[in-house]
Amino acid sequence: MKNYLILFAFLMVCSVGMAQEQAEKVLGVVINASDDKPLENVHIVNLNQVIGTTTNSKGEFQISAKANDTLHFSFLGFKSIKVRVTNDWLKFGSSKIELTELALALEEVVVNQLKLTGYLEVDIKQVPDINNNYRYSISGLEGTGYEASKKSGLTKVIGSIFNPADFLHRMFGKKPNELRKLKKMKEDDEIRNLLASRFDREMLMVLLNVDRVDLDEIVSQCNYSKGFIQTANDLQILDAISGCYEEYKLLSRSRRL
Structure with a gap:
């Protein structure tokens, strides 16, 4: 009987630990590196867990993650980056993520005119x-x-x-x-x-x-x-x-x- 109680207690501790691990989230805010303004609708994907989210109007986000998971940040007109989740990020709160604007260039468009013969x-x-x-x-x-x-x-x-x-x-x-x-x-x-x-x-x-x-x-x-x-x-x-x-x-x- 005592062995069953020990086993039950061990399983309960493991399940609580797993639940806490699964419930971990990282918080952050994404800003424009050039002017420190928050960026809305930035796409964020946890590449390890294959889950995603976007930033709100204040540039804020939260996403489930564990230590050493990799988060991918992408936004139209900005250079995409990957950020590794660290233990201090998980323990001590929000982190500021900076995205850098890309130089946008228009590609040359060549229009081939049809030479009609009349036939x-x-x-x-x-x-x-x-x-x-x-x-x-x-x-x-x-x-x-x-x-x-x-x-x-x-x-x-x-x-x-x-x-x-x-x-x-x-x-x-x-x-x-x-x-x-x-x-x-x-x-x-x-x-x-x-x-x-x-x-x-x-x-x-x-x-x-x-x-x-x-x-x-x-x-x-x-x-x-x-x-x-x-x-x-x-x-x-x-x-x-x-x-x-x-x-x-x-x-x-x-x-x-």
């Missing part, structure tokens, strides 16, 4: 086809299928059975933690809201630990068109990668049967 059959060939994206479904798989270009639709559908599986395995096979983050990102409403308002892929690259080229290549290998990759917001890209991975798992199971 319809000739001129019509100069007009680019803006509606050349189609989606194909694969029998036995849930969802709406794959998006592919008009010229190589059949080739991409056949290739999708092989290429995404091999490519995703090369990309994530040695990064199981990054792959598990896909599910966490989809489940966290704050993360989804943050991604829905972004088009720069920065947060996705940081969370998945890939660069922009690899991220675009993943979506491309999942048979999404170039037009989709260029115009989709970050949440749509996340859903595309996640959906492709789920289909990849279904195809992998069917191969083993």
Whole structure:
């Protein structure tokens, strides 16, 4: 009986300790480094726990974190930074985070003028086809299928059975933690809201630990068109990668049967 009481007391202490650890939050305020003014709607993501939040009108924020977690701060027009959570931050209160403005430059835009001849059959060939994206479904798989270009639709559908599986395995096979983050990102409403308002892929690259080229290549290998990759917001890209991975798992199971 005495042993049971000791075990029960030990479990209670452990559960209280775990609850306290899970309940830890860091507080802070984000300001503009040039004028010390607070920044509202700064995106903050705990890269370890895959949870996010934003600053209020006073630049203040709070987010669940543990010592050595890494917080990623990003805001349009400012240089993104990563900050490691320390024990003194957790114990002694709020911290001031400074973001530095980026120099914004407009890219040169080249407009190609169409040289019309007056002959319809000739001129019509100069007009680019803006509606050349189609989606194909694969029998036995849930969802709406794959998006592919008009010229190589059949080739991409056949290739999708092989290429995404091999490519995703090369990309994530040695990064199981990054792959598990896909599910966490989809489940966290704050993360989804943050991604829905972004088009720069920065947060996705940081969370998945890939660069922009690899991220675009993943979506491309999942048979999404170039037009989709260029115009989709970050949440749509996340859903595309996640959906492709789920289909990849279904195809992998069917191969083993």
